[in-house]
Amino acid sequence: MNTSMSHVVDVIAGDGIGQEVTPAAVRCIDVLAVRHGFDVTWRDRPWGSDYFRKHGRMMPVDGIEQLSDGDAIFLGAVGTPDIPDVETLWGLLIPIRREFLQYINLRPVRVLPGVTSPLRADKQVDLVIVRENVEGEYSEVGGRLYRGLPEEMAVQESVFTRAGISRAAAYAVDLARSRSGRLTSATKSNGIIHTMPFWDEVVAVIAGGAGVEVDKELIDALAARVVLRPESLDVIVASNLFGDILSDLAGAVAGSIGVAPSANLNPPKDHPSMFEPVHGSAPDIAGKGVANPVGQMWAGAMMLEHLGQASAAADLTAAFETVLASGTRTRDLGGTATTEEFTSAVVAALA
Ligand code: ATP
Numbered sequence: 001m002n003t004s005m006s007h008v009v010d011v012i013a014g015d016g017i018g019q020e021v022t023p024a025a026v027r028c029i030d031v032l033a034v035r036h037g038f039d040v041t042w043r044d045r046p047w048g049s050d051y052f053r054k055h056g057r058m059m060p061v062d063g064i065e066q067l068s069d070g071d072a073i074f075l076g077a078v079g080t081p082d083i084p085d086v087e088t089l090w091g092l093l094i095p096i097r098r099e100f101l102q103y104i105n106l107r108p109v110r111v112l113p114g115v116t117s118p119l120r121a122d123k124q125v126d127l128v129i130v131r132e133n134v135e136g137e138y139s140e141v142g143g144r145l146y147r148g149l150p151e152e153m154a155v156q157e158s159v160f161t162r163a164g165i166s167r168a169a170a171y172a173v174d175l176a177r178s179r180s181g182r183l184t185s186a187t188k189s190n191g192i193i194h195t196m197p198f199w200d201e202v203v204a205v206i207a208g209g210a211g212v213e214v215d216k217e218l219i220d221a222l223a224a225r226v227v228l229r230p231e232s233l234d235v236i237v238a239s240n241l242f243g244d245i246l247s248d249l250a251g252a253v254a255g256s257i258g259v260a261p262s263a264n265l266n267p268p269k270d271h272p273s274m275f276e277p278v279h280g281s282a283p284d285i286a287g288k289g290v291a292n293p294v295g296q297m298w299a300g301a302m303m304l305e306h307l308g309q310a311s312a313a314a315d316l317t318a319a320f321e322t323v324l325a326s327g328t329r330t331r332d333l334g335g336t337a338t339t340e341e342f343t344s345a346v347v348a349a350l351a
Contacts, residue, residue, distance in 0.1 A: 016286035102134070129236045132239050175235050184216070297320050
């Protein structure tokens with residue numbers, strides 16, 4: 001990992017609106033680089049669905065190797081209606097997450113200025129979900145038997161390891177310490193009787209004596225709490241499946257999919273981490289120049305922070321928040337600005 005003022009970032013703009021929002025965020029980061037005196041070398045990777053149509057795969061055979069000496073991966077979106085999700089997901093995103101041990105998926109959730117939450121206006125939402133990203137319920141262990149017969153069956157094993165839970169919990173504990181000191185652990189130890197009590201035990205060991213207040217909450221009750229009392233939540237740590245579902249729920253509560261970012265982190269920085277918006281390729285609006293670039297910009301801010309450029313990261317979030325607060329908004333937020341108009345306003349706010 002490069003800790004200097006020069007950063008090498010692989011850009012996979014990918015499909016649909018990924019091609020529109022990624023250059024918008026890159027433009028902002030280039031402005032910040034000049035202002036803060038660092039340097040970014042962008043390595044463009046034309047991978048994704050077009051690549052699949054030509055080569056029968058989402059990225060080159062040595063794609064992982066090509067990315068391995070970079071400092072970060074900046075991803076737009078991959079996915080297209082005519083290619084099954086299993087190809088786009090397992091051909092690109094999942095190999096990157098697993099090969100680079102991006103064992104944390106981080107999703108900050110906040111109601112931004114100009115975004116209307118479906119919740120009552122007096123509800124504060126400012127939380128971060130720390131999702132375990134490489135094991136748990138999304139394992140490849142299992143199989144199908146007796147296909148097509150009345151006896152057909154499917155088995156899928158969850159895999160939880162002490163090492164995997166410990167490192168996710170340790171990351172969440174550190175994050176909670178840097179925020180309010182409160183950590184909520186998502187569990188289901190009443191119904192899932194082997195893996196979830198183990199999850200609870202390991203989280204308790206890691207959090208013990210760390211100076212954070214830990215409450216564990218059953219996932220069903222926690223889902224309700226995200227809607228009813230989001231202000232009572234700050235940092236949430238959850239397994240792969242629970243974290244996945246909670247992230248979308250919390251994102252919906254925050255008002256718009258177009259503004260939500262996520263980071264797939266390898267915290268020890270042995271491998272590149274990957275930063276992307278939560279939204280997909282949005283084929284319904286792709287090519288029209290109306291996509292909201294805020295999710296991609298916020299993902300870019302998380303990337304800058306990870307690269308050690310915290311003040312540039314703070315400038316970027318402040319800039320898009322200022323623009324949103326001023327009333328310049330894309331269509332999904334009830335405005336009329338195009339991607340280009342919104343981006344130019346952010347660039348102007350940065351200057
Ligand atoms: P995919 O299969 O790639 O996930 P999708 O269309 O199923 O694509 P999203 O891309 O997340 O899922 O889009 C869901 C809805 O939200 C669509 O109607 C889309 O237009 C809208 N949307 C998503 N991202 C944005 C954005 N950045 N700006 C405006 N609208 C967006």
